[in-house]
Amino acid sequence: MNIPFLSFTGMHAPIKGEILAAFESFFDSNSYILGDNVKNFESAYAEFNTTEFAIGVSNGLDALRISLEVLGIGKGDEVIVPSNTYIASVLAISQVGATPIFVEPNEETFNIDVSKIEDVISGKTKCIMPVHLFGQACEMNSLVEVAERYNLSIVEDNAQAHGASFNGKLTGSFGHINATSFYPGKNLGALGDAGAITTNDDNLAIKARSLRNYGSQKKYYNDFIGFNMRLDECQAAFLLIKLKHVREWTLRRQQIAALYNQLLSGIEQVSLPTTNRGATHVYHLYVIQAKARNELQEYLATKGIGTLIHYPIPPPLQLAYKSLNYKIGDFPIAEKLANTSLSLPIWPGMELVQVDYIADSIREFFNQPSGKK
Ligand SMILES: *Cc1c(COP(=O)(O)O)cnc(C)c1O
Numbered sequence: 242m243n244i245p246f247l248s249f250t251g252m253h254a255p256i257k258g259e260i261l262a263a264f265e266s267f268f269d270s271n272s273y274i275l276g277d278n279v280k281n282f283e284s285a286y287a288e289f290n291t292t293e294f295a296i297g298v299s300n301g302l303d304a305l306r307i308s309l310e311v312l313g314i315g316k317g318d319e320v321i322v323p324s325n326t327y328i329a330s331v332l333a334i335s336q337v338g339a340t341p342i343f344v345e346p347n348e349e350t351f352n353i354d355v356s357k358i359e360d361v362i363s364g365k366t367k368c369i370m371p372v373h374l375f376g377q378a379c380e381m382n383s384l385v386e387v388a389e390r391y392n393l394s395i396v397e398d399n400a401q402a403h404g405a406s407f408n409g410k411l412t413g414s415f416g417h418i419n420a421t422s423f424y425p426g427k428n429l430g431a432l433g434d435a436g437a438i439t440t441n442d443d444n445l446a447i448k449a450r451s452l453r454n455y456g457s458q459k460k461y462y463n464d465f466i467g468f469n470m471r472l473d474e475c476q477a478a479f480l481l482i483k484l485k486h487v488r489e490w491t492l493r494r495q496q497i498a499a500l501y502n503q504l505l506s507g508i509e510q511v512s513l514p515t516t517n518r519g520a521t522h523v524y525h526l527y528v529i530q531a532k533a534r535n536e537l538q539e540y541l542a543t544k545g546i547g548t549l550i551h552y553p554i555p556p557p558l559q560l561a562y563k564s565l566n567y568k569i570g571d572f573p574i575a576e577k578l579a580n581t582s583l584s585l586p587i588w589p590g591m592e593l594v595q596v597d598y599i600a601d602s603i604r605e606f607f608n609q610p611s612g613k614k
Contacts, residue, residue: 244595246547251590263478278477290413292439294446297472298453301400301422304436305333308396308418311448318367323353325575326372330398331556343557345574350517352379368394373402373412376525381407381415401525403428408519418445429487431476490589494524504600530581544602549584
């Protein structure tokens with residue numbers, strides 16, 4: 242069997258005709274920047290995310306950057322972010338001139354350990370950036386409570402968790418202003434780069450809308466030193482089609498994860514992802530922790546199974562951040578996760594026999610009998 246880490250075929254084949262028709266209609270529209278597709282996608286995504294506003298932008302990193310920018314966060318300010326996130330969360334903080342302050346994750350959920358946030362709050366702290374990593378909602382009630390107590394803003398990084406919720410409320414709707422990505426491999430992915438900002442605050446929405454478009458609300462009148470970070474009209478047309486399927490694709494991801502959980506249970510050398518009380522998990526990634534992770538990954542490759550490591554180096558230890566002077570051992574939990582994590586294939590359209598084969602291969606590696614009942 243040959244199982245890639247990710248395949249789009251199961252999602253894209255059934256909607257190919259619709260996508261091509263949307264492209265043709267975009268082509269014929271003669272309207273290629275901030276047209277009806279962007280407008281329609283913004284209202285559809287705001288409705289999906291239960292926020293008042295959604296603002297389409299160029300990608301997830303730019304969505305994070307604009308979000309911090311509209312809150313006035315900049316030089317001299319500190320932003321709290323998990324030590325095991327994807328690098329883009331941290332890059333956005335650096336791009337506005339602020340300093341990332343890293344908080345270790347909870348070892349079970351991989352999400353920021355809210356009980357450790359207060360320890361790092363200083364007079365310079367302006368904002369907390371929770372990241373709903375791998376598709377599981379962070380513990381938002383306690384996080385919001387800490388933010389309110391210290392009068393801090395919240396910018397959610399919702400790039401991996403479209404449709405996830407905590408205590409029934411959707412991720413991307415808790416923070417003052419929130420960012421998401423529609424990078425192709427995300428749960429809702431464009432056919433290229435794309436992202437969005439979500440908020441319920443009309444002033445922040447107006448400013449974000451202006452900043453993505455040269456700091457202008459009215460053509461050739463510029464209120465801010467803005468960017469060109471617009472959502473592409475053509476990607477918006479594709480996203481409108483794909484958005485209709487996200488709920489069904491999420492159910493499929495959850496079904497695959499449940500099967501993995503069943504077939505991989507009881508292997509002493511492997512720990513499986515868990516879902517926190519109150520949280521839902523939309524399984525952007527299915528990440529296990531394994532002993533002899535590198536050898537397991539190589540073994541699976543010989544069996545034709547594609548896997549990835551999310552992520553091999555925690556952001557504070559990346560070369561790009563050497564000026565922060567962190568060293569190995571400063572983030573023991575993030576480092577342990579980086580050394581033991583392995584992401585298994587999961588995508589809508591994946592066959593259950595493929596999950597079976599992957600689980601059997603992992604059991605074989607650890608000399609464990611098949612988990613099938
Ligand atoms: C993908 C991702 C981003 C960045 O999104 P891009 O669209 O690739 O710029 C930011 N944060 C997290 C957690 C991500 O997974």
